[in-house]
Each structure stands twice: as structure tokens, then as C-alpha cells.
Amino acid sequence: MEAVLNNIQITLLxxxxxxxxxxxxxxxxxxxxxxxxxxxxxxxxxxxIGYAYYCTSKGYSFSGQxxxxxxxxxxxxxxxxxN
Numbered sequence: 001m002e003a004v005l006n007n008i009q010i011t012l013l014x015x016x017x018x019x020x021x022x023x024x025x026x027x028x029x030x031x032x033x034x035x036x037x038x039x040x041x042x043x044x045x046x047x048x049i050g051y052a053y054y055c056t057s058k059g060y061s062f063s064g065q066x067x068x069x070x071x072x073x074x075x076x077x078x079x080x081x082x083n
Contacts, residue, residue: 055080
């Protein structure tokens, strides 16, 4: 009887470890590729700072507000306004 229980335990533990390994493999890419999000955020922050510098160097003030001007989408503005 003890040998049967031992075989069941070994089978259940093997199944549990296989499931654990499968979940680790499945979600490994998600954790590993998190740096891409930080690169995109860094590019957005650097772009925002660069655009603010551009606005102030041309004599405008940078407000940081988005002006949509719908339906004339070609007239979208991002925070540059005349002093």
C-alpha cells in the first residue's frame, strides 16, 4: 500500500513541477520584455523635454496642453503658445 501511495505522490509531484515549468516558460517572455516599455517611456519623456526646449528657444511658452482643433486635425498643437 505504501508503494502505491509513493507512486501517486511521485506522479502528482511530477505533474505539479511540469505545470510550474510550463507557466514559467509561458510568462517568461512577458517579464523578460518589460524593458521595452521603459524604453518607450524614456523616449516619450526625452521627446517631451526636447519639444518644451524647442518651444522656449523659439520665444514661445510651453504649457503642456494638447489642442485638438477637431475636425481640422492638421492644426493640432501641443503646448506652444505665444507670450
